[in-house]
Amino acid sequence: MFHDQLPLVSRYAGILATDGVERGMIGPREVPRLWDRHLVNSGVVLPRLPQGATVADVGSGAGLPGLVWAIGRPDLQVTLIEPLLRRTTFLDEVVAELDLKNVRVVRSRAEDVDETFDVVTARAVAALEKLAKWCMPLVKPGGVLLALKGQSAPEELDGAKRTLGRLGATDTLIRTYGEVEVPTTVVEVTK
Secondary structure, X not given: OOHHHHXXXXXXXXXXXXXXXXXXXXXXXXXXXXXXXXXXXXXXXHHHOOOOOEEEEEOOOOOOOHHHHHHHOOOOEEXXXXXXXXXXXXHHHHHHHOOOOOEEEEEOOHHHOOOOEXXXXXXXXXXXXXXXXXXXXXXXXXXXXXXXXXXXXXXXXXXXXXXXXXXXXXXXXXXXXXXXXXXXXXXXXXX
């Protein structure tokens, strides 16, 4: 999945497993399942991303999925949007340490960002209805919101359809990615 970018993803995994735990970016119990639950879970969506796309990761936290996508696909221009200073400081340090030229970190709430992107994503941030209000204004016309969700995706989509329609959604679907033990469930919303 990561091909020649695997060494860089491994370095990121090492940062998450050490400094990331020490600084509260991930919990210590996440370390043994870092690859399958976080890195691969994020990486399996890479084929869905258009070549050369601009991507916004809303509520980026420790950089999942945004940093994984930026590492795995250097053709992407990834913006990590995160309101908390301690998290943006961590993200800035990781971007510098991994020398990622295709990533910028923006300390802001999503609703205060005055820019649009080809792809907007979020993982483990909020229920879809609330997430839509933050993310859909960031999606360019013809772009897509890729909300990484779990088993609650069908219920969340049902509860958010009216809001999504008001926010310009033209199509919605739920897809799973990855031939792994637990595939990644993504709610895809086209604008």
